[in-house]
Amino acid sequence: MQTPRKHPAALPFLFLSEMWERFGFYLILGIFQLYLTDTAKGGWGMDRATAADIFGTFIAFVYLTPFLGGLLADRKLGYSKSIIIGGILMGIGYIGLAVHNLTVFYLSLALICIGNGFFKPNISTLLGNVYNDDNYRSRKDTGYNIFYMGINIGAFICNFFAAFLRNTIGWGAAFIAAGIGMFLGVLIFVIGMKHYRHADVRKPEQAGDMPLSRIFSVVFLPAIVVGLGAWFIPGNIFGSDSTDAFIFACIPILFFFVSLLVKADSKDRKPIAALLAIFAVSIVFWAVFKQNGTALTTWAQYYTDREIPAVIEQPAQQLYLVETIQNRPDSVTAFDSEFRVIRDDAGKPVKVWDKVPYFKNIAPEKMPAEGSTIHLYNTELFQSINPFFVITLTPLIVAFFALLRRRNREPSTPSKIAWGLLISALSTLMMVGAVYVSTNGAVKASPWWLIGCYGVITVGELFLSPMGLSLVSKLSPARITSLMMGGWFLATSIGNKLSGILATLWDTYDNKANYFLVNCLLLGSAAALIFLMLRWLNRIFKEYAK
Template identity: 60%
Template structure:
């Protein structure tokens, strides 16, 4: 497999695999750690989801700046190594049980990811720009994408075992160790990189970095501070009187205003021949925000679903395997037991005041009566974070099938255009939410646990949508962007992802406000259906723009 590809590919593949091992291990346990009363930060569902949404939003915002800095000043090697070290240090620091330290750790991960994520992908592309490897470019990126998902798949098993056996700190340390291994592997391949890691410097037509700072970064910081300080009307569910639900959400939304304005100005200031492609890209960015809002619920609302509403009991051979691998916890049943399997805080109104009270979701609370064990009997349940491996598992299985499907259609000259693929990706993603609506009804709105196969099915369907949409989005940006602002437009894609991630946190923070959990998923379905209809309405015009610019 490797012989027909650049010699650097195995090193970049393994570096990315270990980097994603660390990142997804951390993401898999992040909200569980925040909500844990005994060893975490005892946050409510709303607080944990809000912090999670802000975190992953900023993680996807910094690659825009990190890519520009690498292109013009640091080069790719220095940027990748610097970013990896910062992320690894951040993961290690997350295990230190101190809230200010947690925020410092998150900042390191946010900035480090900005230097690592865009530049290792760009470096890979540099090798395939050579004529002898040009035909292998798509295959090379497919192999690289497999590395991402192999790391994302295996990490949660290690994270679960370490958390159960030794505690949260050691699970976060494993994430940091994975990141440092990724940096080491990257450095071992140095002799194969040649001049491909060199900085490009400032090219003709590039926007000066000083202007980017002046017109984007500084106004964003100022608007963010304004958003944090401004207050709305306090209520029972809005204790800090935030305008959009929380101070962090207010700050993020306000900070995005100058950035969104800047991207809008690119269209109005563009040359006549560049207006249509820029307008096409901006419309796609707006639509895919809603996809990421629902897709990124995997680390928040869907983790809660796996934790509280999914039957995680393992028996027989599976139980023995899980015990040997330390992937399961033992839960003792007693009608009057105060033993906790998991715990968190929730908001409750008492004597006219809203107070933070401890909530004990004992594992057996919503188990069907016929499945309850005998008094004093112990059962084994698999660790919640393992559910985070379902999506990357599906990606590994389905990617070759989706690629083969489009190859078949191409051979018959029936392959849909890139915008059409994105539209169908949104439709398929919307259908995945209906699986969760059905799961809620099967479980009588959470009064009984349901099979894990509902989660598996949901992830399976939305993964198809992901494969139709995510790679296609990056492809269309590279195809339609005017050459002198390609980096800026790629930043626009990351901005859309970032806003979608924050919206995901906002959605997840409302989980406890829905008595009927089906309504929560119906809202998500409505958002994706709206995005689907909007995208199909745009397809004809988008296809025309691509055709006019000689793009298939």
Template identity: 60%
Template sequence: MRNKHPRGLLFLFFTEMWERFGYYLIIGIFVLYMIDPAATGGMAFSDKYADDIFGTYIALTYLTPFLGGYLADRVLGYFKAIYLGGFLMGLGYIGLGIHDTTAFYVSMALIIVGNGFFKPSISTLVGNLYSTEEYKANKDAGYNIFYMGINIGAFICNIIAAFMRNQYGWSAAFITAGVGMFIGLIIFTLGRKHLQSANVMKPVQEGDISLARILGMVFLPAIICGAIGWMIPDNIFKSDSTDAFIFACIPIIIFYVRLYLKANHEDKRPLGALLAIFAVGMLFWAVFKQNGTALTRWANYYTDRQVTGSTEQALSSIYLVDKKDFQTKEVQKYDNQFQAEKDDAGEPIKVQGKDVYFTNISNEQRVELEKDPTQTVSLINTELFQSVNPGWIILLTPVVVGFFLFMRRMGKEPSTPSKIVLGLFISSLSCLVMVAAVYIGSNGAVKVSPLWLVGTYGVITIGELCLSPMGLSIVSKLSPPRLTALMMGGFFLSISIGNKLSGVLASMWYDYENKANFFLVNCLLLLFATLLGLSILKRLNAVMKEKGLN
């Protein structure tokens, strides 16, 4: 890697790996923790409320990079921003281990603010390492390698999370996330000398936007609009938090549009191309980020998680099983309740309880268990399915990178925008895998094989590898140098809006009597994004060519 990639990439790789270890450990257990009964240490929230909080949380973690990226560009520098952001996130992760409602929300706030400083800064450092002619041609591959580091952390974290919560409880799992964050900061410190050349603050230039103007024209209006959205009676987007978030985004979106409209001739076309990519990418994240909500629910309620024989023994040796009692009376109590959670109008809502797992087992399993209703059944932890996607990324990243390198040697490598559009289309196919799973399971009446989730994640991972690393790369390639981190913040803003939409979409799960229609809607959203991308592809490629890029 030394000849083709700068040495500093290795340290950014491991720093991000451990930071994402903590972040995705939280993501993997967050909804499960919120819906877990208070008796077993959870928050006892309803599924719909948990989806809403989850969507707002992951949305805000990608909204704050807008300001954090600007401050890193102009005030703090990337090193200070990474230290500040990492420290706040580490405290937030540990704080979630305190079983208290106030501590829960304060800790989320610390993580949200911390991520705003950390995320755009480390991504910008990666791009800056490839600013010289020696490494410039390998920027896409560098971001793919960096992206693999993210997913190694995301893969191992859920295994550790399952171990910690099974053996020591929810609090221990959250504290483990904090430890991972601080390990990442230590590794970053060890590699500072190899990153010094990339820690270059952009000089102030004519036409730059001052911090006071950013706060006065963007964030103050965003806060005011958010407050208005929160206080509006009769929710427009189904919840106060969603209304507040959508309203708060309006001034920020207007800011980026004005940035484009007032740009000089040299910057205008690249900025326009970036805004178009942000728009189509937003729809991808609206579907993809349902891995923490809808697909976690599918794993929890609709997937056969029972392990027996040698598999049970192997997993028991590392404590990755969850023991649950099977009681016929409990099965009758919870029968089909999870299929139709309702609102507060007096209609049935899903009953919280550990035995809800057994409501839709096969007749063969039910007959076997009823022979001895007091026997224990070993179930793999739901959060382990969150490791499937990063596991696929680890396996497929060398394949995808190698394929595009081969295409480059043949002179037929797709342009970066073309890769993004291809990723959108491939991702849409993953929703069709889930449609098939719904029909195989008779719309949730019978649990299905975990291989359906594995297959779904496999397909969307190919799409993700075409889209997400390319998104980071294209922001670094097209952004005017003085606005790199700010536009990186815009990229994360598009993810933020997509993340919130994912929570909104997931909260509609119980509105669909036929769950296949839920996944078909997601498929159509991605196909629409694909068509939108195709409609602007020619212009995007022209802009890339103008900049001397592929």
């Protein structure tokens, strides 16, 4: 007699498909700002403010399109077809980034955003559907935990590939690798189709559902029109044309979600209000968390001691995971010289550096002789710290909540989100400490400060991000679950854009501790707000959670 499976046969195929998709996506995020600001090896040579603005806009749209992609898959295309379409579009977009042409660059980013909208929400939904079989229903949470590990394995290994390829070949090779990874994920998905074809069930409009045509006419069309209008307004209001366009485009969508609350009947009004409150505070979390690709990348690149210890220098070089720099006075560029500003007695900035950026704040005892070289860890390798902590800490946090559950002391889902915000606020204090021990960047800080920051904020992430998705599924009125899931993605999208806006202010802070204290204040205020609402949220959760 054959032993029944613990998990559906579909799981390894969906796991590997998502792993390779995230491999490509996080490879791009890890080197995005580095590529935009690079002036020596074929990058775009942009200043950091412009790069941060583009980064924030990109990841904002990446998390806005799943709302549309999920709806189209639910009602028209089906999940499998949407996943394949999305994966192909993303793969083309990744490879397109290897073409050093500004038009192709922006077109490639657009393809990635659209492709992610089709891929990201639908592979997660398809996984849930294959667990709806009575044989596997009780193991659905475990299945999602395994699936989430795939996401972070892809995010962990990709930066090693990025470092190796851009060190040995160039930026384009890294982008092409991301595309190959994405196409590999699509191929694995197609091979496993027989295991989840039965779960690819479309959800046609039901009584009480808003027609897809109306969603387009009252939400997306006004957003597009208003966004384009804001883009072409002479000058800008919020710092850049892209920021103006995004913020104004969000107004019709925000108005739509508020109208859902206003028009809701007495039964639905409370859970919708609770969800909108959670969405609002989660924006702040994503605004700080997503600075890992901007402000924290800058800190890793210029303010962190990345020199490789002599005992592992040779093996690291053999793996091509290091960059070699030479202490030459003539190698500084116009953008590099803006790394750190000194002001004269009148308060005017004076740029007096005469060495390569990495050497500008190196400790005197570590300063190599002029003309000599040193070997550094690639900056993007620090982007693997967060997924590493997700992989290692998830089992511990799951076990912690299981222990509390057995003792009937497990916090409610809203309480977990509140604690997640507070823990995330503490992570910014790690960076304040880093600024002080480095004398505001006068000397380099130990990498352990950055590692500690990522460790603490990962705990906050694990308290907040999965819980937000869980809360949407538990509280949303059945007829608008897809729309409310779109609201969660919208909050994530707005937070991602705000992360770019905050990062553009990096160079305006002479004292970098104040930059991180502002982030701490934002997260702390959001945590305080949700703790004040907690009794109300828990009451609604207890009454309405499914």
